[in-house]
Amino acid sequence: MIYPTRRLKLALVGILLFVAALLFSVMVHEFGHYIFAKKFGMKVTEFFLGFGKRIWSTQRGETEFGIKAIPAGGYCRIEGMTTNDEMPAGEEGRAFVIASTPRKLIVLGAGSFNHFVLGFVMILIMLAGVGTQSMANTIKEVVPCVSSTTACAATDPVSPAAKAGLKAGDQIVAINGKATTDNNFAGDLKAIHNHSGQEFTFTVKRGTETIDLKVTPTDRTIQGYTYSFVGFVANQATYRIPFVTAVKNSGEVTWYMIKESVKSLWRLPSMIPELVKETFGSAPRDPNGPVGIVGVARASGEITSNSTLGATGQLYLFLMMVASLNIFVGIFNLLPLLPLDGGHMAIAIADAVRYRFANLRGREKPAPIDINKLTPITALVFALLLGLTVLLLIADIVNPVALNF
Secondary structure, eight states: OOOOHHHHHHHHHHHHHHHHHHHHHHHHHHHHHHHHHHHTTOOEEEEEEEEEEEEEEEEETTEEEEEEEEEEEEEEEESOSSTTOOOOTTOGGGOGGGSOHHHHHHHHHHHHHHHHHHHHHHHHIIIIIIOEEEEEEEEEEEOOBOOSSSSOOTTSOBOHHHHHTOOTTOEEEEETTEEOOTTOHHHHGGGGTTOTTOOEEEEEEETTEEEEEEEOOEEEEETTEEEEEOOEEEEEEEEOOOHHHHHHHHHHHHHHHHHHHHHHHHHHHHHHHHHHHHHHSSSOOOTTSOOOHHHHHHHHHHHHHOGGGHHHHHHHHHHHHHHHHHHHHHHHTTSSOTTSHHHHHHHHHHHHHHHHHHHHTTOOOOOOOOGGGGHHHHHHHHHHHHHHHHHHHHHHHHSOOOOOO
16 A cells, blocks of 8 residues: 555554554563562563663663563563573572472463453553444435445435435434434444335434434445445444443453454464465455464554544554454463463473372372473474464565455
8 A cells, every 4th residue: 555645654653553562562471471480489580572682681689671672572581491491509499390380370371361451451441541433323424325336326226315305414313213322323223224125214303303204225235245225424423431331341352352362263274275375366365364463563554544533543443453462462372382381381281290190109200391302393383383474474565454444
């Protein structure tokens, strides 16, 4: 997409905001590992944002905090992660590998947990602070015709709204005698869905008078999709949900996103062949398919450069995007594959099972699983993840997902 100068600047702002949000998410993830490792007495020597050469660092107690040159993630160094790691004399008891299984799982899972909390907080900010944009029950514009495209032709029939006499500025206060709500008008309109040819009474407030208009929806087909059509564009309004209700709704949305993230990960292997075709062929990208970091950054740029959304709409979509990304990353990181946190959790659980069986059989407690011996498996998983990352990078550049706002 070619942007005018102003839109290009706004798009760059959106991309930079996304990068900042991503790095903040990484920091929150690593802070989860750090805070619980310290809580359980483990030795944490480094907490860095980025990789490569040190740009800046400061020492706080036994931990060095800092920033490195390549902003591609971050890490929290907990000493004694494997049996081969040497611990300073007198601090052998602070090694991660000898901690109890529950403590290991808490430390390892804290990063993903923080992603879920961050996603929840962003959704709460959207609902209770920024507010959600919803269809209002006032008419912004009456569509003059029933057309299969966006433009009217001379032969196109008059739209039901225009035929009934609806006008811009009208407030639809009731449909068939049932009062509409200004913050859920989209729900009120469900009454006319799939009822083409059936007459409805729209009670309209126009200025100081209230009138009844007879409206008969008709079928409209666009790109093979047929639906009941009236022919008006409603205004958009911003609504803020009371805090207590927003907390409840945020929990429900977070749980929904978690379930959808699990489903997406389950479907991911089956989506890769189609992604390859879309990347190196001419087919458009599936908007419900996988998207890489570049694609998400591009979406952020399109959000901030789209003036028709308004500031509230832009902030809402940006927060929703970052919230959903955090929740997806939280789920992804729990996959039982090394080098992900979920892989280390699987090792900790396997060790606990081995210890339990050894105890039941009266045998000596076995040594913890040596993760270093699983390096070939770790390398294979890393190579697969790297390959998927490169494929998504190419796809997001040569055939990006088309966004419709």
